[in-house]
Amino acid sequence: xxxxxxxxxxxxxxxxxxxxxxxxxxxxxxxxxxxxxxxxxxxxxxxxxxxxxxxxxxxxxxxxxxxxxxxxxxxxxxxxxxxxxxxxxxxxxxxxxxxxxxxxxxxxxxxxxxxxxxxxxxxxxxxxxxxxxxxxxxxxxxxxxxxxxxxxxxxxxxxxxxxxxxxxxxxxxxxxxxxxxxxxxxxxxxxxxxxxxxxxxxxxxxxxxxxxxxxxxxxxxxxxxxxxxxxxxxxxxxxxxxxxxxxxxxxxxxxxxxxxxxxxxxxxxxxxxxxxxxxxxxxxxxxxxxxxxxxxxxxxxxxxxxxxxxxxxxxxxxxxxxxxxxxxxxxxxxxxxxxxxxxxxxxxxxxxxxxxxxxxxxxxxxxxxxxxxxxxxxxxxxxxxxxxxxxxxxxxxxxxxxxxxxxxxxxxxxxxxx
Amino acid sequence: xxxxxxxxxxxxxxxxxxxxxxxxxxxxxxxxxxxxxxxxxxxxxxxxxxxxxxxxxxxxxxxxxxxxxxxxxxxxxxxxxxxxxxxxxxxxxxxxxxxxxxxxxxxxxxxxxxxxxxxxxxxxxxxxxxxxxxxxxxxxxxxxxxxxxxxxxxxxxxxxxxxxxxxxxxxxxxxxxxxxxxxxxxxxxxxxxxxxxxxxxxxxxxxxxxxxxxxxxxxxxxxxxxxxxxxxxxxxxxxxxxxxxxxxxxxxxxxxxxxxxxxxxxxxxxxxxxxxxxxxxxxxxxxxxxxxxxxxxxxxxxxxxxxxxxxxx
Numbered sequence: 258x259x260x261x262x263x264x265x266x267x268x269x270x271x272x273x274x275x276x277x278x279x280x281x282x283x284x285x286x287x288x289x290x291x292x293x294x295x296x297x298x299x300x301x302x303x304x305x306x307x308x309x310x311x312x313x314x315x316x317x318x319x320x321x322x323x324x325x326x327x328x329x330x331x332x333x334x335x336x337x338x339x340x341x342x343x344x345x346x347x348x349x350x351x352x353x354x355x356x357x358x359x360x361x362x363x364x365x366x367x368x369x370x371x372x373x374x375x376x377x378x379x380x381x382x383x384x385x386x387x388x389x390x391x392x393x394x395x396x397x398x399x400x401x402x403x404x405x406x407x408x409x410x411x412x413x414x415x416x417x418x419x420x421x422x423x424x425x426x427x428x429x430x431x432x433x434x435x436x437x438x439x440x441x442x443x444x445x446x447x448x449x450x451x452x453x454x455x456x457x458x459x460x461x462x463x464x465x466x467x468x469x470x471x472x473x474x475x476x477x478x479x480x481x482x483x484x485x486x487x488x489x490x491x492x493x494x495x496x497x498x499x500x501x502x503x504x505x506x507x508x509x510x511x512x513x514x515x516x517x518x519x520x521x522x523x524x525x526x527x528x529x530x531x532x533x534x535x536x537x538x539x540x541x542x543x544x545x546x547x548x549x550x551x552x553x554x555x556x557x558x559x560x561x562x563x564x565x566x567x568x569x570x571x572x573x574x575x576x577x578x579x580x581x582x583x584x585x586x587x588x589x590x591x592x593x594x595x596x597x598x599x600x601x602x603x604x605x606x607x608x609x610x611x612x613x614x615x616x617x618x619x620x621x622x623x624x625x626x627x628x629x630x631x632x633x634x635x636x637x638x639x640x641x642x643x644x645x646x647x648x649x650x651x652x653x654x655x656x657x658x659x660x661x662x663x664x665x666x667x668x669x670x671x672x673x674x675x
Numbered sequence: 676x677x678x679x680x681x682x683x684x685x686x687x688x689x690x691x692x693x694x695x696x697x698x699x700x701x702x703x704x705x706x707x708x709x710x711x712x713x714x715x716x717x718x719x720x721x722x723x724x725x726x727x728x729x730x731x732x733x734x735x736x737x738x739x740x741x742x743x744x745x746x747x748x749x750x751x752x753x754x755x756x757x758x759x760x761x762x763x764x765x766x767x768x769x770x771x772x773x774x775x776x777x778x779x780x781x782x783x784x785x786x787x788x789x790x791x792x793x794x795x796x797x798x799x800x801x802x803x804x805x806x807x808x809x810x811x812x813x814x815x816x817x818x819x820x821x822x823x824x825x826x827x828x829x830x831x832x833x834x835x836x837x838x839x840x841x842x843x844x845x846x847x848x849x850x851x852x853x854x855x856x857x858x859x860x861x862x863x864x865x866x867x868x869x870x871x872x873x874x875x876x877x878x879x880x881x882x883x884x885x886x887x888x889x890x891x892x893x894x895x896x897x898x899x900x901x902x903x904x905x906x907x908x909x910x911x912x913x914x915x916x917x918x919x920x921x922x923x924x925x926x927x928x929x930x931x932x933x934x935x936x937x938x939x940x941x942x943x944x945x946x947x948x949x950x951x952x953x954x955x956x957x958x959x960x961x962x963x964x965x966x967x968x969x970x971x972x973x974x975x976x977x978x979x980x981x982x983x984x985x986x987x988x
Contacts (some may be wrong), residue, residue: 290764293757318767320760324797329753332746332795336721339744342764344757358747422859465769473742473758475717475777480737482745489734 265315269451276408276440276558279447280347280433281306283415285316286455287371289345291337293322293330295352298385299437302374303347309381327352338368339481341467341474343419346370349437350377350384350391357395360560362432364399365500366482366509367470369422370430370647371415375441376545378633386634387436389545389597393607399498402574406548408445411435413522414571416450418622420459420512425469427505429498436546436596438634450520458519478583502575528577530569533559533665534587537566539649540623541592541613542581544570547630547637551594554642570608578615585612585622592645592652592667596631605629605666626652627666635670645669676930677868677875681925686712686871695738697730700900702890704730704908708812709780710886711741713874714807717757717777720744722750723792725784726818727811748837749791751781755806763805766886767976778807778878785812785826789845803882807874810885812845813892821895829965830948830957833895839956843968851885852921858884859921862927864891865907869918876920889916897952909947914969917976926979936977944969 267286274282280303284292292311294304311321322333327348334344344529348356353374363370374392378384392402401422405411411433418431435441466472471481485491506528513527525529534540543551548569558565568584570577583589595606602610609627616622628645631637648659648667661667677685684954690711697704703726711718719742722728728745746754759779766775783792788810796808815833816822823833825845832839852859858880862870870888877884891907893900910916911931918929928936935941944966948954957965 290768291757291760293753293760317766320764322756322760322804323802324753324756325794325801328749329756329795329798332750332753333757333760335750336744336746336754337761337764338757340719340758340761340765340842342761359750362747362750461768465765465772465774473719473744473761475719475742478741478743480731480734480739480743480745483731483734483737483743484729484745485734 262675265317267449267452267455269449270674271446273444273446273447274408275302275377275442275444276411276435277302277442278306279408279411280415281310282447282449283412284345285310286450286452287343287345287416287459289319289418289459290342291320291322291334291344293324293333293337293346295324295327295330295348297327297349297352299377300347300349300373302441302458303373303375327356328359331356331363334370335359335363335366335368337472338363339366339473340372341462341465341472343462344370345372347373347375349375350633353391353395354379357398360395360400365494366656367428367498368430369419369428369468371418371422372430372432373411373415374432374434375399375437376434377437384633385437387439387546387596387631388633390481391433392432392434392595393599394608395432396574399429400574401429401502401572403431403572404544404570405433405435405440406546406569408440408447409522411525412447412449412525413516415521416455416459417516417527421505421508424508427501427508428468428470429501429505434545439546452521497662506575506577524571525569526580528572529580529584531569531584532567532569534568534584536564537588538564539590539646539653540566540568540584540588541594541646541649542568542570542584542608543594544573544608545596547594547596547642550637550639551642554646558643558646563646563650565650573608576611576615581612581615582622584621585616585619588623590626590649591623592626592628592643592646592649594628594630598629598632605664609666628669629666630669637670641670676872678738679868682868682871688712690739690741692738692740693734695732698893698900700893700903701730702864702892702903703727703811705867705903706862706870706888706890709867709870710809710874713871714778714878716741716778717773719777721746721751721755721758721779721781722749722789723781723783724748724818725780725787727784729818740901748787749795751783751787751792752796752804752806752808754803755779755781755808756799756804759805779805780807780809781965782809782811783820785810785814786816786851789825789847797854800851800856800883800885803856805882807877807884807886810887811890812887813890813895814844815895817892817895830961831953832956833953848885848887855883855924856883857881857923860886861916861918862886863918864888864906864914865904865909865911866918866931869931873920895953898950898957902950906947906950909942909950912942912971913944914941915944915947925983928976928980935973938970938973941969
């Protein structure tokens with residue numbers, strides 16, 4: 258390793274980079290202290306770039322543990338976070354599934370670990386392309402989770418996430434997911450922020466102890482995670498975890514506001530971001546990289562005179578139920594577009610299920626059409642998205658049920674098979 | 676070796692306190708108690724699922740007076756790597772506060788080491804992760820009710836080998852030595868001073884250190900609790916459990932085992948097995964077979980020591 262400089266200071270600059278590199282640069286800007294990683298497509302270039310940073314002395318003091326599996330990745334960052342350091346890793350698909358046990362462990366310990374996910378489909382058959390089933394399958398582990406639509410958003414969201422997660426009122430781990438290959442392996446300009454501004458927005462850990470509830474220190478011998486009888490506080494710990502998720506909604510909103518004030522980039526209220534919804538009759542709720550292309554589809558159709566709009570869902574956990582209700586009051590029909598599956602649920606799509614449940618028993622809200630598309634990286638073109646919008650408008654105006662509806666959900670873009 | 680008098684004087688302090696819920700005669704308790712006496716205050720311990728998770732006390736009680744982290748079954752070695760890395764990172768941010776002086780140890784059972792934990796342990800060893808990994812070996816899954824592990828010896832009855840285990844005990848210390856880590860040692864709870872010395876030495880070395888302790892279990896092995904030390908001693912005296920160190924690749928027999936290089940000094944295996952109910956179904960043929968394996972094992976050690984000697988010349 259090259260002798261570390263005393264400090265490495267990032268200048269404000271705009272570089273053209275892959276989405277994965279935006280994640281690596283964010284970890285560097287956030288001054289993470291311990292990284293653990295294991296290679297998995299399509300995340301690998303995140304941890305490759307971080308190796309470069311550490312080897313070049315651009316992340317002085319940062320410990321980088323290259324382990325033998327994702328189970329150990331999460332075990333290592335859990336250990337490091339417990340000992341009071343800011344930690345980071347990146348993973349995807351099978352890696353998340355393999356680490357599932359430790360993912361529960363991190364949340365149960367209330368550790369503010371931030372993890373970027375270049376989402377990919379679940380095997381079998383082998384699939385390495387965009388599909389959010391990997392991150393969404395961790396729904397009930399106690400991790401916050403969000404989706405990114407752009408390269409810049411990956412960088413920004415990681416910085417915002419540390420601020421949310423490390424808040425003493427929150428103390429939860431978080432996944433930041435973006436579509437594998439679509440964002441991870443394409444290049445776009447990304448603004449890297451001046452280090453002193455980042456430090457002001459997200460200060461390096463102020464105390465050597467680390468988090469208020471947990472730190473490993475021989476001067477303060479403590480027991481972490483020992484067996485607790487049913488009459489003990491296990492049940493109450495779970496309630497408090499849920500409570501932290503609900504409180505995180507306000508925190509996410511205030512951090513997004515502060516981020517906009519500091520860096521000038523707007524991410525709606527942090528939980529959702531509306532796009533041309535105010536004069537829309539029909540809208541869609543969409544997340545991940547497909548949201549960016551959908552903005553174009555909305556623009557194009559607006560020019561043709563259609564009254565359409567869209568809502569980008571930024572956070573899946575906590576689920577922004579209240580915001581979704583407000584959005585659903587603005588339009589008569591909402592398509593909810595999933596690039597993930599929830600087999601055997603009422604709609605087959607995880608987010609459409611959540612939306613339906615959020616609107617349950619609320620008067621005057623839009624009807625919902627669940628839509629699934631793009632599974633396993635299946636291409637979703639701009640034309641296809643425009644057709645989705647047109648189909649929704651037609652359904653709204655004429656009541657005509659689109660073809661390809663299977664058990665109440667539109668599976669859009671299935672191959673034609675005889 | 677440290678003198679008993681000195682050891683007793685220098686380690687009056689207890690780290691694994693009375694009031695823990697170990698069974699009477701528990702080998703694990705003696706192992707941890709003496710290990711901590713050697714390691715002292717500046718120690719952070721991780722334990723994956725094992726008896727140790729339970730015997731330290733149910734929440735909110737805790738018998739250890741040092742930082743003690745419970746961890747998932749397969750995750751001990753990797754979590755300890757993370758903790759020791761965090762201490763290094765903290766030492767960079769907050770130099771001079773002693774964060775670099777803390778010894779991180781994993782304390783795992785034989786299941787958490789030889790079975791479910793071996794991948795993580797092998798990874799940690801290959802990385803030369805800065806920790807002491809300790810396996811306290813009671814030769815089965817005692818916490819879940821005496822099921823066979825890969826460390827259970829041939830012929831032993833467990834709740835999942837009701838006729839006695841067919842396969843042989845996995846040689847974990849040899850596997851660890853093959854990782855070429857700086858220090859590997861075997862211990863027995865019957866030799867606390869030897870154990871104390873080995874932990875002292877391990878503490879003074881950087882990188883991945885592995886210590887394997889034979890820790891008899893009264894209910895698991897089927898004997899009276901007052902016989903734990905005797906049984907651990909018999910394991911050594913029969914030559915079936917060999918005390919040694921491998922330091923930077925050089926093997927050295929420890930005192931109590933070194934004398935057994937002379938085969939006439941080894942007592943018959945039957946003296947050790949007959950005191951345990953778990954070997955009650957062992958056949959005459961198996962017994963001869965096991966005794967032969969011990970002799971063969973010693974022949975190999977003899978060879979290795981001679982090779983080392985020649986290489987040194």
